Amino acid sequence: MADAFDEEWARLQADARDEIARTRLNSSDGGGAGAGGDLVVSWEAQRAAADVLEQELMPRALRAATRPDDEMAVAAARMSDWETGAGLLTVAEAWVRKTAAxxxxxxxxxxxxxxxxxxxxxxxxxxxxxxRQVGDPEGSGTFQFSLPDDGE
Known part of the structure; x- marks a missing residue:
């Protein structure tokens, strides 16, 4: 029974080493963007992500942080004569610090x-x-560049 375990363990370790080697080889092109090697940055997407953080996630986090804080304060007040009340106050203070962070x-x-x-x-x-300063190098009149409209 121990031999079967040792064999399976050795096989799993070998598979893990092979996977690490493949991962290193796949990212060795220096691009850091996977097999394609292209890095595409969209400033519209970055602004949209900032909007989601600010308008959706931050208010939700604030609401989620406020409710347990209020409940812990009430529970701590009810148990103020016990060590549990002091413990709840400590937890409530830590909760406030962590949610502020x-x-x-x-x-x-x-x-x-x-x-x-x-x-x-x-x-x-x-x-x-x-x-645009370079102009139309071939004189064809088709040299046109534009940036995407960011909605501003």
Whole structure:
């Protein structure tokens, strides 16, 4: 019975080593974007993600954080004569700190997404400007570039 376990364990370890080697080989092109190697950045998607964070996730997190805090405070007040009440107060204080940290982190993510989107959009506009300065190299009149409308 032990031999069967040892054989299966050795096979699983070998399979894991093979998978790690394949993963390293698949990402060795330096692109870091999988087999295709193309990295596509959409500043519209970054702004949309920031909007979802700000308008949906942050309010939900705030509501979810407030309810247990209120309930713990009530329970702690009812059990104030017991050690459990002091424990609940400690938990409530930790909950407030952690939810405040979560809110701060979400706010930072929103700001980072918007800043990155603005940076990429500015870079796209700069490249577009430079390409337009080059003009129509073949004189065909079909040299046209435009950026996607970001809705602003």
């Amino acid at each position: 979560l809110n701060t982190q979400l706010r930072a993510e929103v700001e980072a997404l918007r800043a990155t989107a603005g940076s990429f959009q500015g870079q796209d506009q700069e490249i577009l400007y430079e390409m």
